[in-house]
Amino acid sequence: MFYTNGMKIFFESMSEIEHFTKNLKCQEKLVCQHCLKFDQLVSHGYVYKNQHLSDDIKVGKRVLCSNRYNNSGCGHTTRLYLKGRIPKLSHGAFELFVFLSALISGLSIQKAYERAVGVPVSRQAYRWLHKLYRKLSDYRRFQDKNAQDDSLFKSRPKNLRQLLATLKQMFSQHSDCAGYHLHYQKPFI
Numbered sequence: 001m002f003y004t005n006g007m008k009i010f011f012e013s014m015s016e017i018e019h020f021t022k023n024l025k026c027q028e029k030l031v032c033q034h035c036l037k038f039d040q041l042v043s044h045g046y047v048y049k050n051q052h053l054s055d056d057i058k059v060g061k062r063v064l065c066s067n068r069y070n071n072s073g074c075g076h077t078t079r080l081y082l083k084g085r086i087p088k089l090s091h092g093a094f095e096l097f098v099f100l101s102a103l104i105s106g107l108s109i110q111k112a113y114e115r116a117v118g119v120p121v122s123r124q125a126y127r128w129l130h131k132l133y134r135k136l137s138d139y140r141r142f143q144d145k146n147a148q149d150d151s152l153f154k155s156r157p158k159n160l161r162q163l164l165a166t167l168k169q170m171f172s173q174h175s176d177c178a179g180y181h182l183h184y185q186k187p188f189i
Contacts, residue, residue: 010080033078045062097176153165
């Protein structure tokens with residue numbers, strides 16, 4: 001497992017996040033990722049996903065490096081997420097994984113996006129791909145370079161061919177985007 005300055009960011013369930021945030025003062029190795037001070041972190045409310053026409057859904061929790069009440073922290077917050085959420089994305093890890101699986105299986109970008117989110121307008125799919133291209137070097141860092149075979153994707157453009165070959169190999173190790181979150185403790189995108 002890889003942690004950001006010793007702090008786990010992605011969790012299996014809300015109860016696991018609750019347990020983690022209740023015991024912040026007891027965990028001596030936890031440091032703020034901004035100021036590197038320890039023993040200043042406090043639980044600071046929930047992170048919600050906004051839903052149309054329904055109640056908001058809890059998808060994580062905030063942790064504050066407290067600078068109040070005799071604490072000397074920096075005041076920055078860190079968000080802790082459920083493994084199925086991708087920070088700063090309205091869709092979750094499952095939808096992204098369905099999109100990528102459809103691309104790997106040979107569907108076009110438009111059809112893969114429609115399969116993943118149920119919307120025929122694929123403008124957001126190209127934004128996802130752009131973010132994935134920017135993280136390609138991160139994905140390749142953990143992969144076996146000798147095992148990559150992009151011959152399955154010959155009909156695709158070169159950059160998409162490299163991306164899909166890398167993701168196919170990575171998904172054989174981590175099963176999906178949420179598995180990547182839990183193992184590396186980094187956002188998939």
